[in-house]
Amino acid sequence: MVPHLVTALNGPLLDLEKKILDATPAIERWFRLEWQEHTPPFYCSVDLRNSGFKLAPVDTNLFPGGFNNLATEMLPLAVQAAMAAIEKYCPDAKNLLLIPERHTRNTFYLQNVARLIQIFRQTGLNVRLGTLAEDVTAPTPIELPDGTVLMLEPLERTHNGRRVGLKNFDPCTILLNNDLSAGIPAILADLHEQTLLPPLHAGWAVRRKTNHFDAYNDVAKKFAKLVDIDPWMINPYFGKCSNINFHERIGEDCLAANVDTLLAKIRKKYKEYGIKDKPFVIVKADAGTYGMGIMTVTDASEIVGLNRKQRNKMSVVKEGLEVSDVIIQEGVHSFENINEAVAEPVVYMIDRYVVGGFYRVHAERGINENLNAPGAHFVPLAFEQQHSLPDLSAKPGTTSPNRFYMYGVVARLALLAASLELERTDPNPEVY
């Protein structure tokens, strides 16, 4: 089932689908060569938006949750990709330490953790959970609705200080599923004998979305040349403001100027392609996640003179991280609809492989709003439905494998950008 595209203008996207399918050999070879030069992040999920005239990544998550929302049919693919990934870092690994988020009472999130454990156990690793939650001082069982029991254990640094693990558990690889919004915990700093995946500077304590989209600019430009499209088709414009203080109304002028500039650039493109929709931009924290601190803006005036409630909303993200850097990003309408609710595709990757995805669907949100909010639900992408491989001869826009292949390609562009971003922002490039 391909979600219904509720837009009058979907010609450009059907054209993009056709170009991408036709160029499959060139595209796959190009990725193959890029992965010879760059190491993909261990895992990654990418939020895409499809406006019918544009398909773009809007968020690249290096600590993906939501693995439990993938169709179970996709699990063998995830296991196979995880095998390839693990082998690269630690072929003789026996033990994998997984460090989850601290909010240990969110059942949905814990189901994601259970799914990750299931995947990595099947690759042949002993997987145990080490928590950063300070109130967990002894092994603590948590029972999930399906009866699975997760055992959270306190992290321990070895006596000589060189390694981290659990009591009687010395891992070769430490997999972070915690995005470090709360900062880099001392217990994880200065580890040299173990592989920390992803590396610390991928966490939101250090990472910036603008660095990611800077790298994505380069990737999109190269790819657009390869398949002969306008890079704007897959790339949202963006700008940046630093040293913002929403509470004290510092930096509003920078925001307003950026909004103005972006809206002008978008209007020009809309005119070029005859797009009648209303341009908008998204203002959001440059660091952080979880759909907090996000505003949809259609005019620069909206960003000046925010009321207290709006300013409070924008000023903090998860774990109380204060917002001072802001990204202003071209908004991409979401014109995909499932049962009349707005839907956006989320694609999951392990190592360089697409291992599944789903549609995030929100019945109460508009086409220009963030869907990563309470009330969202998830519809698994059945990548493998029927004839599971793309069908070159099908009419663009009619078969799900073709649509999903295109989504997988664009998601992998974001994955490649993340890889460049992590190289460029690495504090110790020589040991990378």
Added chain:
Amino acid sequence: MVPHLVTALNGPLLDLEKKILDATPAIERWFRLEWQEHTPPFYCSVDLRNSGFKLAPVDTNLFPGGFNNLATEMLPLAVQAAMAAIEKYCPDAKNLLLIPERHTRNTFYLQNVARLIQIFRQTGLNVRLGTLAEDVTAPTPIELPDGTVLMLEPLERTHNGRRVGLKNFDPCTILLNNDLSAGIPAILADLHEQTLLPPLHAGWAVRRKTNHFDAYNDVAKKFAKLVDIDPWMINPYFGKCSNINFHERIGEDCLAANVDTLLAKIRKKYKEYGIKDKPFVIVKADAGTYGMGIMTVTDASEIVGLNRKQRNKMSVVKEGLEVSDVIIQEGVHSFENINEAVAEPVVYMIDRYVVGGFYRVHAERGINENLNAPGAHFVPLAFEQQHSLPDLSAKPGTTSPNRFYMYGVVARLALLAASLELERTDPNPEVY
């Protein structure tokens, strides 16, 4: 659906299933380390037999046909594994030349070729077919029942003689799906600039089953120690006779002596485990395939004084290859039943990954007979059915993912044996 095991004695196998599932981390780690030392064959299918008290590979095919019999849900897994494989040999590959069997009128076989093309196209390669059939002197289209058109093209050696390809098509990698029963064709000899997969000495012109099972002995011994089982549980005894001439009744004494020895060894094991079934051995050509030249023998006397028809049957295999080397192998009963027909699992691998499999089912054959014969049909293994990953807590023998995981492990043991076998029989080990 787990096929019904029609045997009174299935305790040993349920025990094996449990041991293998419990040892998953150790097993996967062991394979990971072995693949650091040894290169898996490019692709491979393994015929298994499950007698309830024993589970063993009986044939390891390095030029697998039958990819069309895999469930379509498994295709993404095959594509992902093929991506990993190709990358290893030729990351900058654009073109793949596939050389199929010569019997170009077998629709079933051609559907396998079409499926391979589909898989490798999706990894991003331009795939074309070069044929060894001498009557194909110009591009020749062949239409399959589903409307797919395969284009067979004559092979061409380049002017300087260093490369092989097609007209205007210079491949980096040449994938053989032709087992070279007819000998090594001159057009493929002495290629040094291109990767031929699998290598020429994997073809039946050179390869011997006894070399494979010699290597399998070593693998089975190591693995049995790892999971603490009697290696016999997964390994059939075998012997070898050379310089046989069935027409002239030369070598019957060697055959009879080997049959006697093997039956005595099997009887001893049956006694040890309280197995009441009748031991048998399989006599078959040491080189060659396609279920020709195969006899089921329960007593040495049966091999002496064969009539003309039997001798003719045994003396040639595919492509008229004369049989002079013979393997005498412990027979493994096939006690798996689907709708009261005898079934044997066939597991497919690309690179080091299990990508699917099916049951070969034959309604008219007995439990001690070869099922690879006209009248066989194929039931896809739904590896991914329901909760697709093994369930450690399930009772042995009750869930298909657990059964299939065990089959995948034993099939990978044969894959590893094939890798050792190809190393040991390599005529140019330094360039391997």
